[in-house]
Amino acid sequence: MKKIILLAALLIAPSAMVHASGSGPEDHQGQTQEVVEQVQQGVRGIYLGHDESRISVAHEMIPDVMCAMRMNLHLQEGEEVPLLAEGDPIQFTMIGRMEIGMTWYAESIEALPADTELELPESLREAIGH
Numbered sequence: 001m002k003k004i005i006l007l008a009a010l011l012i013a014p015s016a017m018v019h020a021s022g023s024g025p026e027d028h029q030g031q032t033q034e035v036v037e038q039v040q041q042g043v044r045g046i047y048l049g050h051d052e053s054r055i056s057v058a059h060e061m062i063p064d065v066m067c068a069m070r071m072n073l074h075l076q077e078g079e080e081v082p083l084l085a086e087g088d089p090i091q092f093t094m095i096g097r098m099e100i101g102m103t104w105y106a107e108s109i110e111a112l113p114a115d116t117e118l119e120l121p122e123s124l125r126e127a128i129g130h
Contacts, residue, residue, distance in 0.1 A: 038096035073106035089116040
C-alpha cells in the first residue's frame with residue numbers, strides 16, 4: 001500500500017522529480033537501481049529541535065505532495081545542524097530520496113523573520129505547542 005501511495009505522489013508532482021539512473025544501490029542481481037529524488041524548495045515551517053543528524057520541523061502543506069505535518073528530516077552529509085531556537089520559523093529545501101523506502105532530507109535551512117505567518121492547521125499547532 002505504501003508503494004502505491006508513494007508512486008501516486010511521484011506521479012502527481014513530476015516537475016519536482018529528478019531521475020539519475022546508474023547511481024543507486026545494487027539490487028539482489030547486482031544491477032544498479034535507478035535513484036529517484038523529489039525536491040521541494042521553499043518549504044516553510046517551525047523548527048522544533050535536532051539530534052546529531054536530523055532536525056524536527058512542523059511544515060506547511062506542500063501542494064500535490066503532502067499535508068502539513070511534523071517530520072524528522074535527515075541532514076545531508078556535510079550539512080551543519082542549524083543554530084536556531086525551538087519555535088523559530090524557517091524555510092528549507094526538502095528532498096525525498098528513494099533508498100530503502102523514501103527518506104526525507106532538509107538542506108539550505110534558513111531562519112525567517114520572527115513575525116512570519118505560517119499556514120499550519122490548528123490541530124498541528126496544538127500538537128507541537130506553537
